[in-house]
Amino acid sequence: MPGLTKIPHALSPSQERKLVDFLDEKFLDVTRNFKKRSDPSSTLRTLSSYLTETHTILSLILQIPPVDPSTSLRTTLLLRITGEVMGSIGGYQPVVETLPQLLDWLNDMDRGWLAVLRSQEWDPEERLGHDLVISEDGNSAVPIRSTPISQTERTRLRSLLLSGTTKLEEWLERLVTDDDNYNDALERLGLQQSFDDLFAGTLTEMGALRGFEVNVPADMEGTC
Template identity: 55%
Template sequence: MIPQALSKAQERKAVEYVEDSFMDITSAFKKRLEPSMTKLPTLTAYLDAMQKLLAFILQIPPIDPSTHLRTTFLLRITGDVMTSVPGYPPQMKELYTLLDFLDDLDQAWSAVLKNQVWDPAAAEGIDLIVPVDEIKPGDLPIRSSPVSQTERTRLRSLLVAGTAGLEEWMTGLNTSGEDYQTALQRAGLLQGFDDLFSVTLSEMGTYDGSVNDLAGMEGKC
């Protein structure tokens, strides 16, 4: 079956859902210091909420004009996470959940940068293939526009500033006087945090600015 862009009605519902979700998360985050008043009193609870939102965003197909919507929402969730995580007290036991989420975000961006469809079962992007025999005469060309240079620049800025902020935040870990990097090493977390967003940053180094035209061919975008 040939993938389809969201209809206007579907796009409207997607925007409403994402906006409402961000509003709920932001409201709960602001009340995080009052556990009885918020649904997100801990970093783990916050990340669980963001994980559900991320899963929804990744369902948006990379088919124009829906392609840009997925990128826009993913930039927003990335910026929110990078600025909100340091708002919680750093705890070693929650760093495992944080690293898992950031790894998922790294894979998500890799898929978006490659204009791939998201496979939730494998938690990774898969190439979008359009069989020639499923293209009917008169069908509009199926196009998947790449992430723009402006969006890539913004993404790189979010990742660089965000990882620097996380590094500073982790210096506040309660490590009984031990250097926090040594503590991360003992917990098996240091390499993971050292390699944050390595897949995404590597992929951005291959940008060629092209637009993938998928119609009339069987192949990969």
């Protein structure tokens, strides 16, 4: 129908179970290979390989529809990967060549959290969130609920990002370069501002959260 976009649906209970089982296995595989990262048999011997593997998980989590009851699942899983990744980066030696990839990963996480905080759908191609616009003319019938993250989740998220940033700064001090310190090295590489601005979008958004409803036109019920 002209003027309407696809109506998002929450995952069914069966879809949620399959997704959680799949992601649990992916998390376990990442943990196993991270723990033995110094072993030749590990698939995650470098930070680059770790970021590549976990980015696939991040992208999949972000694509969970922001529609209740799936909304909380996306938040729970995103908190999980945020904590695991921020806690694992320090297990690798910082390498200059990998820093741009790391920044891309962390910026995707920042944009992903912005999408969650704003109850937006995630576009994996553009790597951005988009509002759940259902009708151009505002006709309504069935409200789609997208419950905002709770105060407890907001507190945990803020803690993960702030403590993770502190650990990241300590990790960067181990960067081996020809410069006197890592700040000089980052400046020379044109990366200093990017590291200074990590998670600025998410942390700024944290103070302006609210729930929202998207209204679905009556004649579109059950058509998607």
